Amino acid sequence: MWPFSRKGASGFSWSSTAEEVTEGLDGGGLTAVVTGASSGIGAETARVLALRGVRVVMAVRNLSSGATVKDSILKEIPSAEVDVMELDLTSMASVRKFASEFNSLNLPLNILINNAGVMATPFSLSQDGIELQFATNHVGHFLLTYLLLDNMKNASRTSRIEGRIVNVSSEGHRFAYSEGIRFDKINDQSGYNGIGAYGQSKLANILHANELAKCFKEEKVEIIANSLHPGSIITNLLRYHSFIDVIARTLGKLVLKNVQQGAATTCYVALHPQVKEVSGRYFCDSNLAEPSSKAKDVDLAKKLWDFSVDLVS
Numbered sequence: 362m363w364p365f366s367r368k369g370a371s372g373f374s375w376s377s378t379a380e381e382v383t384e385g386l387d388g389g390g391l392t393a394v395v396t397g398a399s400s401g402i403g404a405e406t407a408r409v410l411a412l413r414g415v416r417v418v419m420a421v422r423n424l425s426s427g428a429t430v431k432d433s434i435l436k437e438i439p440s441a442e443v444d445v446m447e448l449d450l451t452s453m454a455s456v457r458k459f460a461s462e463f464n465s466l467n468l469p470l471n472i473l474i475n476n477a478g479v480m481a482t483p484f485s486l487s488q489d490g491i492e493l494q495f496a497t498n499h500v501g502h503f504l505l506t507y508l509l510l511d512n513m514k515n516a517s518r519t520s521r522i523e524g525r526i527v528n529v530s531s532e533g534h535r536f537a538y539s540e541g542i543r544f545d546k547i548n549d550q551s552g553y554n555g556i557g558a559y560g561q562s563k564l565a566n567i568l569h570a571n572e573l574a575k576c577f578k579e580e581k582v583e584i585i586a587n588s589l590h591p592g593s594i595i596t597n598l599l600r601y602h603s604f605i606d607v608i609a610r611t612l613g614k615l616v617l618k619n620v621q622q623g624a625a626t627t628c629y630v631a632l633h634p635q636v637k638e639v640s641g642r643y644f645c646d647s648n649l650a651e652p653s654s655k656a657k658d659v660d661l662a663k664k665l666w667d668f669s670v671d672l673v674s
Contacts, residue, residue, distance in 0.1 A: 392417075402591055413632060422448065422449045495547055571662050
C-alpha cells in the first residue's frame with residue numbers, strides 16, 4: 362500500500378482531502394472566520410466550509426484577491442454565504458478594526474480559523490515594531506482571538522453549539538530556537554534565523570491553543586481550541602526562497618500535499634464530530650498527533666500568554 366494512504370484512527374490519512382473529511386457534514390447555521398483565505402489552504406478551507414453550508418467570512422489582506430476567491434466559490438456554490446473583509450495581521454490597528462467591524466455585524470461566531478502566515482522571511486519588523494513572523498503568525502492572531510472571544514462565548518452559550526478555535530501551526534515548530542520562545546530577543550536582528558523564527562512562531566500557535574483550552578476548561582466555556590500541522594504543501598509560503606520553491610513545485614509534487622489535501626486537517630478539526638470536546642490537542646493528517654515537548658510545556662504556554670498580553674496592550 363502506498364504509505365501516504367494508510368488511514369489513522371479517524372479513518373482518514375495523509376492523502377485525504379478537505380471534501381473527503383467533511384463529506385456528509387452539515388454546517389448550516391454556523392459562521393466561520395478564516396484568516397488568509399485569499400490563497401492556498403485558506404482559500405480551499407473557505408470553499409469547503411461554504412460547500413458544507415457554513416457562512417464564511419474571509420479575513421484577507423488583499424481585498425481584490427479575496428473577491429476573486431469569493432467569486433469562484435459562488436460560481437461553484439451559488440447558495441454559498443461568503444463575505445470578504447480586510448485584515449492585515451502585521452498591524453494591530455487593522456486587527457482591531459476588523460474585529461470591531463465583524464462584531465458590529467451581529468453575527469454569532471462559531472468557528473475561528475487562524476490560518477494566515479508567512480514563512481522564513483528575511484528579518485524585518487511589523488508595523489508595530491515586532492519581528493515579522495512572530496507578529497504575523499502569532500501576535501496578530503492572539504489579538505484577533507482575544508477580540509472575538511466574547512462573541513464566541515455568547516454564541517456557544519445561546520446556541521448550545523460548541524465553538525471551535527483552530528490554530529494552523531506546523532511541524533516546523535520543532536525547529537524553533539533552542540529556548541523555544543526568545544522572550545528577551547524577539548526583535549534581535551543579530552541572532553535572527555529565518556527558520557528558527559518561523560519555528561518559534563509556529564510553536565507559539567500551539568502554546569496559544571493549549572492555554573486557550575485550559576482557560577475554557579476552567580471557565581466551563583463550551584469552546585474548544587486546537588492546533589495542527591496541515592502537511593508540507595505546495596503554496597506561496599516559499600516565495601522568499603526561489604530555488605526551494607522551484608524544487609517544491611517540480612519534484613515536490615511526488616511527496617508534497619496539494620491544497621485540497623493540505624486543507625483537510627483544518628476542515629476536519631473545524632467541523633468533524635469526532636473532534637467534539639477534544640481540546641488542547643495537536644493534529645496531523647486529520648488524526649491526533651504529538652507535538653514537541655516544548656509545545657506541551659504548560660509553564661511556557663502561560664509565560665507566552667502573559668508576554669503576548671503585554672505586547673497587545
